[in-house]
Amino acid sequence: MSQTMTNPSEAGTDSAAGVLLPRTPNREKLMQVVIPIAALLLAILGWHLLVTINNIPRYILPGPVDVGIALFTDSGTLWPALLVTVRITFTALAIALIGGVGLAILLVQSRILELALFPFAVVLQVTPMIAIAPLLLIYAPDTQTALLICAFIVAFFPILSNMAQGLKSVDHNLLNLFELYGASSWQTLIYLKIPASMPYFMAGLRIGGGLSLIAAVVAEFAAGSAGQGSGLAFRLLESQYRMNLPRLFVCLIMLCGTGIAIFGLTSLISWLTLHRWHESAIRREN
Amino acid sequence: MTDIAVSTIPGAASEAVRRSVVSMRDVSKVFSNGTLALKGMSLDVQAGEFISLLGPSGCGKSTALRIIAGLGAPSSGSIDWPSSKINAKGLPDGDVGFVFQDPTLMPWATVMDNVYLPLKLRGVSKAAAREAIMDNLAAVGLADFTASYPRELSGGMRMRVSIARAMVTRPKLLLMDEPFAALDEITRQKLNDDVLRLWQQHGVTVIFVTHSVYESAYLSSRIVVMRARPGQVFADMAIAQPAERDQAYRVSEGYRQTCQDVSDALQRAIGAAEAH
Numbered sequence: 001m002s003q004t005m006t007n008p009s010e011a012g013t014d015s016a017a018g019v020l021l022p023r024t025p026n027r028e029k030l031m032q033v034v035i036p037i038a039a040l041l042l043a044i045l046g047w048h049l050l051v052t053i054n055n056i057p058r059y060i061l062p063g064p065v066d067v068g069i070a071l072f073t074d075s076g077t078l079w080p081a082l083l084v085t086v087r088i089t090f091t092a093l094a095i096a097l098i099g100g101v102g103l104a105i106l107l108v109q110s111r112i113l114e115l116a117l118f119p120f121a122v123v124l125q126v127t128p129m130i131a132i133a134p135l136l137l138i139y140a141p142d143t144q145t146a147l148l149i150c151a152f153i154v155a156f157f158p159i160l161s162n163m164a165q166g167l168k169s170v171d172h173n174l175l176n177l178f179e180l181y182g183a184s185s186w187q188t189l190i191y192l193k194i195p196a197s198m199p200y201f202m203a204g205l206r207i208g209g210g211l212s213l214i215a216a217v218v219a220e221f222a223a224g225s226a227g228q229g230s231g232l233a234f235r236l237l238e239s240q241y242r243m244n245l246p247r248l249f250v251c252l253i254m255l256c257g258t259g260i261a262i263f264g265l266t267s268l269i270s271w272l273t274l275h276r277w278h279e280s281a282i283r284r285e286n
Numbered sequence: 287m288t289d290i291a292v293s294t295i296p297g298a299a300s301e302a303v304r305r306s307v308v309s310m311r312d313v314s315k316v317f318s319n320g321t322l323a324l325k326g327m328s329l330d331v332q333a334g335e336f337i338s339l340l341g342p343s344g345c346g347k348s349t350a351l352r353i354i355a356g357l358g359a360p361s362s363g364s365i366d367w368p369s370s371k372i373n374a375k376g377l378p379d380g381d382v383g384f385v386f387q388d389p390t391l392m393p394w395a396t397v398m399d400n401v402y403l404p405l406k407l408r409g410v411s412k413a414a415a416r417e418a419i420m421d422n423l424a425a426v427g428l429a430d431f432t433a434s435y436p437r438e439l440s441g442g443m444r445m446r447v448s449i450a451r452a453m454v455t456r457p458k459l460l461l462m463d464e465p466f467a468a469l470d471e472i473t474r475q476k477l478n479d480d481v482l483r484l485w486q487q488h489g490v491t492v493i494f495v496t497h498s499v500y501e502s503a504y505l506s507s508r509i510v511v512m513r514a515r516p517g518q519v520f521a522d523m524a525i526a527q528p529a530e531r532d533q534a535y536r537v538s539e540g541y542r543q544t545c546q547d548v549s550d551a552l553q554r555a556i557g558a559a560e561a562h
Contacts, residue, residue: 171390173386173388173390174390174392176352176357176386176390177384177386177390177403178407179356179357180355180356180357180382180384181403181404181407181408181455182373182375182377182379182407182408183407191403191406191407192392195392195394195395196392196394198394276394276435277393277394277435277436277437278393278394282437
């Protein structure tokens with residue numbers, strides 16, 4: 001074995017490759033960081049130039065400097081609103097996770113239940129959530145609950161359908177193996193079906209996480225709730241009414257940041273769960 | 287039945303003391319699409335035998351193996367386990383190990399946890415199972431890979447994990463369904479030797495499904511040639527074999543002759559199915 005291994009320093013004419021190759025991944029890594037940041041900075045510069053050269057008034061399109069100032073001055077009033085929206089988003093996602101996974105497990109265990117619930121699932125899924133919002137506002141005890149239900153309904157279905165798909169996509173040979181060793185249906189669920197469906201569940205989680213924020217914002221628009229305890233989406237609408245465009249942009253940036261944070265968090269959970277074994281989380285080795 | 291029972295060497299079959307591990311009596315299997323996979327198959331498996339089920343594709347050899355394992359009930363006929371304790375499902379408790387055509391490992395579990403599975407399902411704690419797991423991993427040369435995941439192993443190593451898992455319950459009967467069909471020739475020969483060693487050291491009875499004449503001639507103490515349309519036993523041959531088999535045996539006259547006889551029987555089995 002050791003005879004066939006060549007020491008890089010003795011590799012003769014090939015040694016150039018030995019010097020260059022390790023450098024390439026580092027350069028690649030550097031480019032992956034530098035290029036997106038440079039592009040973003042360029043876009044902001046372009047935005048600044050567009051506003052200053054054309055003398056666009058602040059109440060139509062504020063420049064990045066105005067938005068930056070507003071970020072400092074207004075964030076005090078906007079943070080509580082952001083917290084309200086984030087709380088609705090995460091509560092809805094948590095309930096959707098419990099409900100979606102739980103119902104998916106029930107559905108794959110019982111064919112009758114699956115058939116019975118199928119029409120309801122389709123009706124709820126295809127009806128645009130915004131169209132149900134007015135009804136929810138009537139029936140729900142308060143606006144917060146209505147918002148929560150809206151966000152829940154939207155996040156629920158991708159999680160349910162992905163999880164159900166995952167639970168059904170178990171390798172038949174592994175199912176045979178469990179049957180052969182006399183596994184109970186409970187053991188098969190815990191040790192086989194749930195681990196096997198993790199890649200599907202993670203896809204559902206990432207989609208559901210993003211959608212629950214979108215749904216929380218859309219529902220707040222529909223509710224139009226004002227005063228104490230209102231969310232960031234309402235502050236955004238309010239800024240528009242008051243022609244306070246810098247603040248509107250700050251709201252947008254905060255929502256965008258929340259979205260990125262949710263995406264990063266769900267992607268991290270997905271990576272932590274799958275990186276040792278699933279193809280989706282493993283770098284191709286060639 | 288018009289089948290010819292060829293017995294080249296009257297060996298184990300005529301011994302006075304016989305201990306049957308499992309016997310299939312007149313087993314037929316009709317699939318839900320109407321295909322007659324097996325028709326009136328009978329097979330008596332003696333303790334300590336290494337039986338190869340050999341035949342063309344579609345002869346029902348894998349179906350027979352699965353029926354023995356309890357994966358799908360026979361349409362008619364019976365499976366008897368004269369020397370095993372039978373559970374509620376009519377299967378011998380923990381007496382059967384199965385190696386599939388694919389390694390069939392759980393990709394999310396380490397090598398150790400994959401081998402632990404059969405014991406885990408029987409409620410054995412990991413601490414209590416550790417020794418059995420390590421012994422069986424060592425027996426297939428994978429003692430250093432307990433923490434690896436299946437994707438980090440080669441095809442041959444995955445198959446070894448699968449064999450260790452099948453052996454971890456100390457089964458009386460090891461069923462192998464074309465386990466090495468997807469492997470390269472060198473790996474396949476190595477694994478053949480591993481299986482022979484397990485068979486000799488543990489005294490486990492083996493039923494080995496294959497479509498390779500050479501593999502069956504190298505491994506078996508008895509070769510059951512099957513025919514297709516309908517799937518039936520065509521010939522049942524006891525094989526004279528030296529206890530020690532190695533590369534020298536692969537080029538010996540005895541091995542060549544066995545291959546010749548088995549190959550002839552297989553050709554007649556294929557001919558019989560086509561004439562039908």
